Amino acid sequence: MNHSQLTNRVSREKLPKGSLFALFFSGFVSLLTEALPAGLLPEMSRSLHITASLTGQTVTIYALATALGAIPLARWTASWSRKRVVQTALAIVFIADLLTAFSPFFALTMFIRFIAGLGTAMIWPLLGGYASSISPESSQGKAVALALAGNPVGLALGIPMGAALGKLLDWQLVFLIAAGLVLLNFLWNFHFLIDAPGRKPEHQSKIGETLAIRGFKPILFALATYMVAHNIVYTYITDYLGRIHLASGTSLILFTFGAASILSVLLVGSLIDRYVRRLTLFSASGLAFAMFLLSVFTESPFIIFLASGLWGWFSEVRQVYLSTQRFVQLANMLIWRKRLSSLHFQVLSRLELLVAAYLSQSLALCPSVGLLCSY
Numbered sequence: 001m002n003h004s005q006l007t008n009r010v011s012r013e014k015l016p017k018g019s020l021f022a023l024f025f026s027g028f029v030s031l032l033t034e035a036l037p038a039g040l041l042p043e044m045s046r047s048l049h050i051t052a053s054l055t056g057q058t059v060t061i062y063a064l065a066t067a068l069g070a071i072p073l074a075r076w077t078a079s080w081s082r083k084r085v086v087q088t089a090l091a092i093v094f095i096a097d098l099l100t101a102f103s104p105f106f107a108l109t110m111f112i113r114f115i116a117g118l119g120t121a122m123i124w125p126l127l128g129g130y131a132s133s134i135s136p137e138s139s140q141g142k143a144v145a146l147a148l149a150g151n152p153v154g155l156a157l158g159i160p161m162g163a164a165l166g167k168l169l170d171w172q173l174v175f176l177i178a179a180g181l182v183l184l185n186f187l188w189n190f191h192f193l194i195d196a197p198g199r200k201p202e203h204q205s206k207i208g209e210t211l212a213i214r215g216f217k218p219i220l221f222a223l224a225t226y227m228v229a230h231n232i233v234y235t236y237i238t239d240y241l242g243r244i245h246l247a248s249g250t251s252l253i254l255f256t257f258g259a260a261s262i263l264s265v266l267l268v269g270s271l272i273d274r275y276v277r278r279l280t281l282f283s284a285s286g287l288a289f290a291m292f293l294l295s296v297f298t299e300s301p302f303i304i305f306l307a308s309g310l311w312g313w314f315s316e317v318r319q320v321y322l323s324t325q326r327f328v329q330l331a332n333m334l335i336w337r338k339r340l341s342s343l344h345f346q347v348l349s350r351l352e353l354l355v356a357a358y359l360s361q362s363l364a365l366c367p368s369v370g371l372l373c374s375y
Helices: 003-013 017-039 041-048 052-076 082-102 106-133 137-148 150-168 171-192 207-211 216-243 247-271 276-296 301-313 317-322 325-336 341-356 365-373
Strands: none
Touching (some): 017 041, 017 052, 017 106, 017 137, 017 150, 017 171, 017 216, 041 052, 052 216, 082 171, 106 150, 150 247, 216 247, 276 301
16 A cells, blocks of 8 residues: 555544644634734834825735635646645745835835735635545534634734734734744645645536525625625724724734634634524624724723624634535535635635725624624
8 A cells, every 4th residue: 555545544534633734724824924914004004104004905915816816726726736736825925925024115015915815815715625635524524614714713813913023023023923934834734734636627617606506695695794894894903093092002902802713713613513593693793793882982992992802702703604514515515516616705705805995994884784684
């Protein structure tokens, strides 16, 4: 029995924890790289001599690259082994983080961030399918949930980590630290990530075919409205806190958000299969309430701290869908029967960040209400 056959046999017999952590880590560092500028808005704005709103576009351009690049890059790399795709993407993100740290001009920084977004576009669409393909059939749902959990954790820690480190170090050093994490992820993957073969899709599905799948549009609408509300606040929260004279408490407020988000992930993971609808409605209501508090009670530090905790606690409503057996079954159908439909989902679900970047913070409540209305 050769090494490849032995690896495949072991992967069928037990959950490949080392490989799933590798995929978790890959999702984490890609989200961390995307979110870092949102936690460093004041520092980057002063260094690059631009406004905070322009600095926020470094997050937007990253999302734009992810949305535009997901489908063509997936088609281009379809025949590559899955490990090769992930490692190539991480190499791109690593180089981009290094170059961002040394970029003296805003235009150059935007170009580098776009390239980094293309790297992430290669990672996100394959995480779920990759995790499923290297795991035993009886544990594929759990494997997909573990692999995808890196995304919300990276999202939860990206801004708090950036803001905290930005107070202690130059923002350039923060990006060098991020590059170090990407390199560590690359090395871990090299040693522990089980490979899986690529294959050309037999059927190039169209977005219209994907949207016609029963149950897909409500899930997509709910995710999009949630993400609009979340990212409006997420991208510009540090600038917002400065405007309401709470800049000195930024690190603590964002730590509260991050800690609550992590706890939320754990809660969702333990209760999701039994109470999916109740948790979804409860989370959507809580997110709307948190957005309301942030919008109205700007003169009360206590309320802002409370709202930040609630925002973090209820921010993982997306995981309510992504971790359920029902969604995993739907995702598997999209991946294996519709093939590139899962990529269409990634593109559509990322486009809302582009909208969010141009909406005012006062509109944050509206998408949350829309999320409730979708049910």
